[in-house]
Every structure is written in C-alpha cells, then in structure tokens.
Amino acid sequence: MGEVILTMKGIDKSFPGVHCLDHVDFEVKRGEVHALMGENGAGKSTLMKVLTGIYKMDSGSITYEGKEVEFRSTREAQEAGVIIVHQELNMVGDLTVAQNIFIGREPRKGIRIDDKKMVDDAAKIFERMHIDIDPKAKMSTLTVGKQQMCEIAKAISHDAKLIIFDEPSAALTEKEIEDLFTIIRDLREQDLGIVYISHRMDEIKVITDRVSVMRDGKYIGTLITKDSSKEDIINMMVGRVIYEEPKTKSAVAADAPVVLKVEGLNAGKMVQDVSFELKKGEILGFSGLMGAGRTETARAIFGADPKTSGKISIADESGQLKEVTIHSPQDAVKAGIGYLSEDRKRYGVVTQKTVAENTTLACLDKYVDHFFINKSKEIKDTNAFIEKLATKTPSPNQLVVNLSGGNQQKVVIQKWLDRDSEILIFDEPTRGIDVGAKNEIYKLMTLLAESGKSIIMISSEMTEILRMSDRVIVMCEGKVTGQVMIEDATQEKIMNLATRDID
Structure with a gap:
C-alpha cells in the first residue's frame, strides 16, 4: 500500500x-x-x-x-x-x-x-x-x-x-x-x-x-x-454477537398438513416438470446455481409469468387441497399467496410512495370508505406493523426511497402481513442487506412459520439455506434434482444436486 x-x-x-x-x-x-x-x-x-x-x-x-x-x-x-x-x-x-x-x-x-x-x-x-x-x-x-x-x-x-x-x-x-x-x-x-x-x-x-x-x-x-x-x-x-449456526432439525412435524402442492409445472425453458409440496408452518428452501430456474418457478406459481402446463393446489379453510387457476398475480393474491421479489425496488415497493401506502397496497379494499382511503385506519394499521417488525422509519409517512434496504424489505413483508397471506414466497430475502438486518429478517421468518404461515425461501447463500430451511428443494437447469431434509443437509450434498444432470 x-x-x-x-x-x-x-x-x-x-x-x-x-x-x-x-x-x-x-x-x-x-x-x-x-x-x-x-x-x-x-x-x-x-x-x-x-x-x-x-x-x-x-x-x-x-x-x-x-x-x-x-x-x-x-x-x-x-x-x-x-x-x-x-x-x-x-x-x-x-x-x-x-x-x-x-x-x-x-x-x-x-x-x-x-x-x-x-x-x-x-x-x-x-x-x-x-x-x-x-x-x-x-x-x-x-x-x-x-x-x-x-x-x-x-x-x-x-x-x-x-x-x-x-x-x-x-x-x-x-x-x-x-x-x-x-x-x-x-x-x-x-x-x-x-x-x-x-x-x-x-x-x-x-x-x-x-x-x-x-x-x-x-x-x-x-x-x-x-x-x-x-x-x-x-x-x-x-455491537453484539450474531450466531449463524445451521439448523440441525426441522421445526415441522412429519405429518404436518400440506398447504401447497405443485405438480408437473412447466413454464418456458427454465421451469421443466417441477413438482413439490409445501407444509403448514414450513420454511422450504430452494437452492441451486444461478440460472437453475428457482425464480422462474416462483414467478410461474405467482402468475407473474405464464405456465404452459401443470397443476397448482392450495389447501382451503378445511385443509383440503383444491386445484386453483392462477393466470395473474391478482389470482395468486386472492388464493393467499404473497411474493417478495428478489428485486424489491422494481417489484416489491413503490419507492416514491410512503411506508403506509406501501403497507396497504395489497388490500386497499379494506381501507376504502365512501370511495376514499381511510387514512387514519391506514396509519393505525401501519404503525402496528412498524412496531411488530421493528421497522426503522421516522414515521409511516416517510417515503420508502429514504429507507435502508433492510427496512424496505420489512415494508414488503408488512404488505403481505396486512393481506394475511398464508403462503409467502421469499426470493433472495436478504440480498443487499447487512448482517444485523439479516438476523432480524431471519427472526421474523421464524416467527411467521411458528404462527402457521408457510414459506418458500429462494436463496443463493448456502449458509442461509442451511440456517433457515426445514427442507431443501434443489434445482438445476430448470428441473428439480432432489430434496434434502435439513437433518441430512450439507453444502457438499446440496452442491452435488445443484450440478447434477437429469435426462
């Protein structure tokens, strides 16, 4: 130097x-x-x-x-x-x-x-x-x-x-x-x-x-x-010690009910005959190298990209799986699915809108009062989420563009919590977020799962997959190459599946 x-x-x-x-x-x-x-x-x-x-x-x-x-x-x-x-x-x-x-x-x-x-x-x-x-x-x-x-x-x-x-x-x-x-x-x-x-x-x-x-x-x-x-x-x-120990045991019972079943999903070149199940209260990790088709699978499930074939079933209030038709994100939201995109600034938040406006974005009908938004109710509910998630913002009227990346991510989560989505897809939930904010997101995801929400977590960070997942689905070149229970998961095992060819 x-x-x-x-x-x-x-x-x-x-x-x-x-x-x-x-x-x-x-x-x-x-x-x-x-x-x-x-x-x-x-x-x-x-x-x-x-x-x-x-x-x-x-x-x-x-x-x-x-x-x-x-x-x-x-x-x-x-x-x-x-x-x-x-x-x-x-x-x-x-x-x-x-x-x-x-x-x-x-x-x-x-x-x-x-x-x-x-x-x-x-x-x-x-x-x-x-x-x-x-x-x-x-x-x-x-x-x-x-x-x-x-x-x-x-x-x-x-x-x-x-x-x-x-x-x-x-x-x-x-x-x-x-x-x-x-x-x-x-x-x-x-x-x-x-x-x-x-x-x-x-x-x-x-x-x-x-x-x-x-x-x-x-x-x-x-x-x-x-x-x-x-x-x-x-x-x-x-200013404190943060531990990043991998999860050694699934928090979900083997007989936990299935809330989402995907069968033979195809969507373009990047999603080929994808099938898997998601259980109630489970954090299901999706691992694979870049270009494996994980995000494309999530977007097809959410209706953001068209699927060419396949069946998606979601549990109704009685717990029975019923096939749903999802042609658009609006259909997915109505079916109880929330999607936190890897590109939160493009798809997750409206940066020039306030924290309150972003929080209520997915369920505005709840706040309409005689053709106008009930601002006092919007602010009250947003404040409750800010407190619950410990979102750092001067007020619910702060523009989202002025928040840090970690707090912008929390605002996206607030939006889907306000919608009360039962199935949450977290695509690269901590990308561009510091270690302290990561820990807060991890705690929040764990609390959501414990409360009965079911989470699909797509992540390129192996430590994140091993720390958070109850079970891991591995993809390579648009196909599912295997699944691993977290008790048996290692970096080597996941990487072998992520680089494995399927005929």
Whole structure:
C-alpha cells in the first residue's frame, strides 16, 4: 500500500429528523482495497454520496491527492478520477457496449462521433482488464456479469484513480465474482485506491486489505483484514454477537398438513416438470446455481409469468387441497399467496410512495370508505406493523426511497402481513442487506412459520439455506434434482444436486 489518496475528516450530514453522519473519519491509500462496512442505514452510502458531490456535507473536510476538495457534482468527481460503480447497473440496453462506456463523452471527428475510435478505445480498456467483450455488442445481449464488467470499464475510461464498488457481486455467479476479483487485484497493482462496499463477509476476507466499520452514522474503527476474524468485524458492525449456526432439525412435524402442492409445472425453458409440496408452518428452501430456474418457478406459481402446463393446489379453510387457476398475480393474491421479489425496488415497493401506502397496497379494499382511503385506519394499521417488525422509519409517512434496504424489505413483508397471506414466497430475502438486518429478517421468518404461515425461501447463500430451511428443494437447469431434509443437509450434498444432470 502506498501513500494516502483520500482523507475524510469529521464529516457531518443531517436531513430533517435524521443525523446520517456524525463526524465520520475515513481514509484510503493508493494500491489498497479498503472495505467500508456497516448495517443498512449505518451511513456508508451517504458518506460516499458526500464524497462524490451528490450531497453537500454540513461540516468536515475532504483531502484528495493532497488537496482539500468538495466536489459539487458526480461529473466533477469523475473528472477528478473518483468514480462509483453502483449495484444497480446504469446502462442503456439498446446502445452498444462502446456507446454505453463513452456516453456523453464520445470521441469526435469534427462534428461527427468517431465510432471507430470509440470502439478501439473500448477494446483497449477490455484488453487492459483481460476480459473478452465485443465493444460492438448491444448491451442488452450481455449477461449481468458482463454488464457489470462494462460498468468497471466505464469507470476506468474516466482515468479513475479512486473507484468505489457498491455491492458489485450481488447479482454475479461464482465464476463472475472470480473474474471481478481478478480485475480488482489488477487495479490495485496499478496503484488505484479502491473502496469496496459489501455485506458478504467471505468476500471481504478474500479481496480487501483493510476494513472500516460504521454504525448509526458514526465511524467505529478500522481493522487490518488478515489480522481480523469474521466475528471481530460483525461485533463492530452491530455491537453484539450474531450466531449463524445451521439448523440441525426441522421445526415441522412429519405429518404436518400440506398447504401447497405443485405438480408437473412447466413454464418456458427454465421451469421443466417441477413438482413439490409445501407444509403448514414450513420454511422450504430452494437452492441451486444461478440460472437453475428457482425464480422462474416462483414467478410461474405467482402468475407473474405464464405456465404452459401443470397443476397448482392450495389447501382451503378445511385443509383440503383444491386445484386453483392462477393466470395473474391478482389470482395468486386472492388464493393467499404473497411474493417478495428478489428485486424489491422494481417489484416489491413503490419507492416514491410512503411506508403506509406501501403497507396497504395489497388490500386497499379494506381501507376504502365512501370511495376514499381511510387514512387514519391506514396509519393505525401501519404503525402496528412498524412496531411488530421493528421497522426503522421516522414515521409511516416517510417515503420508502429514504429507507435502508433492510427496512424496505420489512415494508414488503408488512404488505403481505396486512393481506394475511398464508403462503409467502421469499426470493433472495436478504440480498443487499447487512448482517444485523439479516438476523432480524431471519427472526421474523421464524416467527411467521411458528404462527402457521408457510414459506418458500429462494436463496443463493448456502449458509442461509442451511440456517433457515426445514427442507431443501434443489434445482438445476430448470428441473428439480432432489430434496434434502435439513437433518441430512450439507453444502457438499446440496452442491452435488445443484450440478447434477437429469435426462
């Protein structure tokens, strides 16, 4: 590691009713990967937004490359070589890779855009990154992993000196994560300073040199990664010990009644002859590699995608299984199914609506009083859910966009609890959520199951599958390759099933 490239001292930032940053210190050296960690709402993103000119700090100082600075916009920060690679990809699908990388900064020959130079320049960046991507390819044809690489190429094209990676691996496969780490190591060798924001503890141990931790808007401390344990970092993040022991015994009786039965479900190429049962009070884990068809199966059950064949049966009030016809999400909701999408911002919440409006979204008829929404009842019920789930929000009238990821997820859960759905599908329930908020979601799921709700949990995290599931369904290339009771489940057994071919 070289000299310090960035020093942030005593950074303070408040919004109405919220003290987001409380005199925070942070530094990055050239040639290091420095992790910035903390629970959702700890202030990590706000600190980076202050750095890159999105927010103006109330007080404090920023020294970059030996000079005191205060960027007034992201463009000004980019021109100085400070770039953020966001978790949500910011690409235009109908443009080519090269056009996306140089959008707004296209090389010109006179008044015309020099397409050849733009393609050549993009090719040189990919060559420097040691990855094979065609600059002329349309962005929409690339995998999520390659789109992420294009975001990194875009950052490098700005002559970056400090790159901030915000949850870069959230949607990547294991192979794509390895490629990402190779690129980050190469950037480190080129003496760039790198800030790495992630909730994946295993990644932090593999790729970073130092870890700085924030909690409740305050700087807690910095650790040398190789000299620190996972428990050390978690304790600093949450101020308490969190245990992640796997479940050793199912909490559901062998003779528990079946509430959902899926038989021979087919939907496109990714759902092929899928059959399984879900019992009352059970957390049924769905495991498999990316592209296994787990989300597609959930969407077909929920009516978000059309099924070509198959039978779905749901228990009625007397406990008898009866076939249901589900052509749309509305049909699924009426049948008692709630779906928490892996993309909560796109499908789970309306970010520009309030917590109360989102909570009551799935059952507005309950709140209509003479053609108008009964706001007092809406606020009263929402407050009850906020208290029950310990959702951190200044009020039920707060816009969801202003909440942390973990609390946005809780608002989605509030919506389905208000609907009183008996079957809940949790698709990647803790993606992009810190370890403390994860623990709260896990406790909530356990309480829901204990109260008689039945849960399908789709997760790419093996530790999550082993910690939460009573039984595990494993998929590979659109087919169910096996099921494992949690008493018999191991990472090796699940991975063998997840990579097994079925004729």
